[in-house]
Amino acid sequence: MNKENTKPNEINMLAAWIEFLRDPESEIVEKLVQVIPEIKEAKGLLIEISNDETNRKIYDERVKELNSKNEK
Numbered sequence: 001m002n003k004e005n006t007k008p009n010e011i012n013m014l015a016a017w018i019e020f021l022r023d024p025e026s027e028i029v030e031k032l033v034q035v036i037p038e039i040k041e042a043k044g045l046l047i048e049i050s051n052d053e054t055n056r057k058i059y060d061e062r063v064k065e066l067n068s069k070n071e072k
Contacts, residue, residue: 016032020039023029024046033040049055 013036016036016039019026019028019032020042024043029039029043033043049059
């Protein structure tokens with residue numbers, strides 16, 4: 001990303017998404033959820049998927065698979 005062509009709002013949004021990916025349970029993300037609709041939607045979907053037992057099993061198996069590939 002070329003900083004000269006990047007608008008301040010784009011940098012702020014990128015920082016918000018990085019924070020969300022880093023720790024979706026953080027206090028910062030809780031504040032972001034209140035002002036950025038996309039982050040609010042992503043947080044809701046994350047909670048929904050995390051609470052769904054079938055999706056959670058799929059996720060857990062995928063993590064195991066990726067970890068075993070990384071160990072080789």
